[in-house]
Every structure is written in C-alpha cells, then in structure tokens.
Amino acid sequence: MLSKDVYEYLGEFRYQLRKFQKFSETAAEKMGITTQQHQLMLAIKGYPERDYATPSELAERLQITHHSCVGLIDRSEKSGLVSRRKNPEDGRSIFVDVTHKGMEILEGLSEIHLEEIKRIGLFKEKL
Secondary structure (H helix, E strand, C coil): CCCCCHHHHHHHHHHHHHHHHHHHHHHHCCCCHHHHHHHHHHHHCCCCCCCEEEEHHHHHHCCCCCHHHHHHHHHHCCCCEEEEEEEECCEEEEEEEHHHHHHHHHHHHHHHHHHHHHHHHCCCCCC
C-alpha cells in the first residue's frame, strides 16, 4: 500500500497542474484566442528541429484525433493565426505555419507563461 506522503505528493502535483492549466486558459482568453489555438501554435513553433508541422504531427502532439486537429487548424486559419502550404516534396500533404499575427500572440503568451513557470519553480535547470 502506498504511503500518505505519496498520495499527498500526487494530489499536490495534480493541483499544481490544474492551477497552471487555469492560468493558461485565462491568459489565452485575455489575448482573444482559445486554449486550443494557443496549444496549436506552440506545438507548431515548438516542433523539434523546424518551425512547421503536418496535421498528423500536430494531432499527435496535441493528443487529439486527426479530424479534430484539422478542424482546429481551419478555425485558427480563419482567425489569421496559422496558414497552410503545400509540401514542396509531396503535393498531397501540407505544412502548417504560424502567421505573423499568430507569432505576436504566441510571443506574448510565451513570455507570461515563462514568468509563471519561473514563479512556481518548474524547470529551473532549463530556464
């Protein structure tokens, strides 16, 4: 049987995750976008070794279905946050990029998220 300390640790971990999630939701709303749009842009700009991604890669990163991801890309494109372009090596697939407007919003959100991460003491070795 696990000790009380373990349950307290796990409970505190979940609590801190939820607090950060709420912080993130509120920050996105203040910038006029949804949390999902913020996560989409972050997944694109944070994709390893490049600044674009395919819808399938984004669906995996966001842990949503391909169909849901395409809908999110559609809504984000209509809002001017992301754009699509054909894969020059395979015209059947596309790449998704963050637009200038999207980058302005993402930059602002990233700065305040970094401040919050530092404030709560996460990832000290990386920041």
